[in-house]
Amino acid sequence: MEIEKLIVPQGHKEPITILEGVAAKPLPLFDYQGYQYTALDVKSFCELVKAKGKQPSALIFSDDAGFTAILDDTVISRKQDTVTMPYTYSxxxxxxxxxxxxxxxxxxxxxxxxxxxxxxxxxxxxxxxxxxxxxxxxxxxxxxxxxxxxxxxxxxxxxxxxxxxxxxxxxxxxxxxxxxxxxxxxxxxxxxxxxxxxxxxxxxxxxxxxxxxxFPRYLQAAQENLYEQMKKELDGWLVVQGRPTDRPAKG
Structure with a gap:
């Protein structure tokens, strides 16, 4: 680093310290990877969707593995926030x-x-x-x-x-x-x-x-009951039976 001219304020008597070095590189752009919430029961799932979701653009899916919610599907520049709820036995x-x-x-x-x-x-x-x-x-x-x-x-x-x-x-x-x-x-x-x-x-x-x-019949009836509980709790939200394309099927 070259110093062509150093201006010292008039009357300044303290020593002047000159430091040499390299300026820090610009910080990389923040790459938000989305946040994935996991609920263990229907009540918690619905509370997370209501608290974090944007109702007009949220999508809620139900399949044989559990529930998934995309909280805002208008997001295209980064990964979306989601809530999942696997079927959890009592x-x-x-x-x-x-x-x-x-x-x-x-x-x-x-x-x-x-x-x-x-x-x-x-x-x-x-x-x-x-x-x-x-x-x-x-x-x-x-x-x-x-x-x-x-x-x-x-x-x-x-x-x-x-x-x-x-x-x-x-x-x-x-x-x-x-x-x-x-x-x-x-x-x-x-x-x-x-x-x-x-x-x-x-x-x-x-x-x-x-x-x-x-038991397969009883299990299906229990899953259908949870689905109805969720639909009732999320009345007015878009709820469908299916899965996001990037979610693998159970098994």
Whole structure:
């Protein structure tokens, strides 16, 4: 850096310090990448859309993976702000997921009793009767002959407890009332099927398969319910069934 002429104020007696260097480069242009909010339930999703969205130019999508909102689709010079809400299971649903998953879940008798005991009369229809039937089977020391089905859709076992003979009935189906999605406040009675493996020898305890073949229907109904909740809460907003083109399909 060259200094051609240095003007010193009249009467200035302090030493003058001259610094040499290179001026800083201009800062790069700010490249806004958009902000992506994630909600875990419908109420939070709708509150975020209302707080951050621009109603005339917002788009809300619903598909098999959850909900997505583009808060302002007029933005073209940068990435748009979005809100997403994946379908999130409730704690209760997570407890029942092994039974509701494809193929169900196989229980030994003690494991099944403990599993049912964690529920209550609000969750399982005829809870005390169901739990009692499994508990009574616990004390069976010998299953005689084959089990049969009666006209009330029960498995009927001929059994021997010590020296006494009798029967034990276990229902082929029971109903469980489960909130599928977190904070949805929407519970659905689901039919749970019970299949029992035949004991191969005296004194052997059977295994119990609990499954729910109708669960895909129940899941679809729960998703439709969330969609209706969202449409009601976002009345006047543009809500469609579909997905943005850059969002991959579930699975």
């Amino acid at each position: 704690v209760q649903m997570e407890e029942w997921e092994p039974v509701l998953s494809p193929g169900g879940h196989v229980f030994a008798l003690k494991e099944l009793i403990d599993y049912v005991k964690r529920a209550d009369g609000k969750t399982i229809d005829n809870f005390e009767s169901l739990l009692s039937s499994f508990k009574n089977f616990k004390y069976v020391s010998n299953v005689t002959g084959d089990f049969t089905f009666d006209n009330r859709n029960n498995y009927t076992f001929c059994v021997k407890v010590k020296d006494a003979e009798g029967t034990v009935r276990i229902p082929q189906t029971f109903c469980a009332n489960v909130e599928i999605f977190k904070n949805s406040d929407w519970f659905q009675w689901m039919e749970i099927e019970v299949e029992i493996s035949q004991p191969k020898s005296a004194g052997e305890q059977p295994l119990f398969l609990l499954s729910c073949p109708k």
